[in-house]
Amino acid sequence: MPILRGGRTVYGHALGVLMLESRFPRAWGDVGHARTWPFPVHYLVVEGATPSRVVGPEPDPNLLEQFVDGARALAADGVAAITTSCGYLAAFQRELAAAVDVPVLTSALLQVPLAARLIRPDQRVGILTERPLLANVHYIGAGWSPGDIPVVVEALPDGAVFPTVFVDGGLEVDTDTLHGEMVEAATRLVQDHPEVGAIVLECTNFVPFSQAIRRATGRPVFDHYTLVMHAYLATTGVDFPPG
Numbered sequence: 001m002p003i004l005r006g007g008r009t010v011y012g013h014a015l016g017v018l019m020l021e022s023r024f025p026r027a028w029g030d031v032g033h034a035r036t037w038p039f040p041v042h043y044l045v046v047e048g049a050t051p052s053r054v055v056g057p058e059p060d061p062n063l064l065e066q067f068v069d070g071a072r073a074l075a076a077d078g079v080a081a082i083t084t085s086c087g088y089l090a091a092f093q094r095e096l097a098a099a100v101d102v103p104v105l106t107s108a109l110l111q112v113p114l115a116a117r118l119i120r121p122d123q124r125v126g127i128l129t130e131r132p133l134l135a136n137v138h139y140i141g142a143g144w145s146p147g148d149i150p151v152v153v154e155a156l157p158d159g160a161v162f163p164t165v166f167v168d169g170g171l172e173v174d175t176d177t178l179h180g181e182m183v184e185a186a187t188r189l190v191q192d193h194p195e196v197g198a199i200v201l202e203c204t205n206f207v208p209f210s211q212a213i214r215r216a217t218g219r220p221v222f223d224h225y226t227l228v229m230h231a232y233l234a235t236t237g238v239d240f241p242p243g
Contacts, residue, residue, distance in 0.1 A: 123197030
């Protein structure tokens with residue numbers, strides 16, 4: 001019979017998630033909603049890592065050590081891969097990946113080079129984000145530069161409800177409002193920039209609306225879910241029946 005071997009407290013989780021410290025609601029599809037994932041996940045909240053300290057031109061550098069410690073704790077618990085709950089943590093990608101021996105995927109922005117290679121050379125990748133705060137530190141952390149890969153960045157407009165919930169910390173929101181804002185932003189992106197051939201959703205909280213964006217724009221959409229599922233298949237894989 002197979003031998004069971006110990007050394008940890010918990011087993012069987014395919015994904016570890018470094019969570020920001022937040023209290024806003026999370027819909028099915030969001031990284032922080034456990035039913036989003038078709039496999040076991042292990043969550044670790046990084047204390048003090050509030051959205052206001054992460055979402056900006058650069059995450060608070062004082063948080064890096066806590067995220068590294070969190071990544072190491074998740075790796076020690078046996079996860080096969082580690083992700084985060086905010087795309088702006090692309091700025092910490094190199095440091096987190098260097099700290100552990102399992103793959104780290106901080107942000108959907110890691111998929112921009114892939115998206116760019118899947119579309120025509122004369123097309124560009126569109127990036128949707130909550131507020132216009134993405135900077136080179138995020139792009140370089142994700143392994144690319146706008147000088148190498150032409151992108152169009154579209155933020156939600158002033159007065160949008162979405163950031164007041166998922167950045168500022170609201171506790172209640174009408175999902176129809178969020179749906180409308182996401183579809184409107186994506187539609188505006190491709191209308192203003194018809195050369196956009198694929199869309200990357202930076203924000204992990206956008207994922208519940210990815211299908212609506214695909215239908216509204218007719219473009220392939222890369223988001224945090226496509227990123228994690230790719231990594232899951234790479235690290236855990238599928239056992240196919242013989243023959």
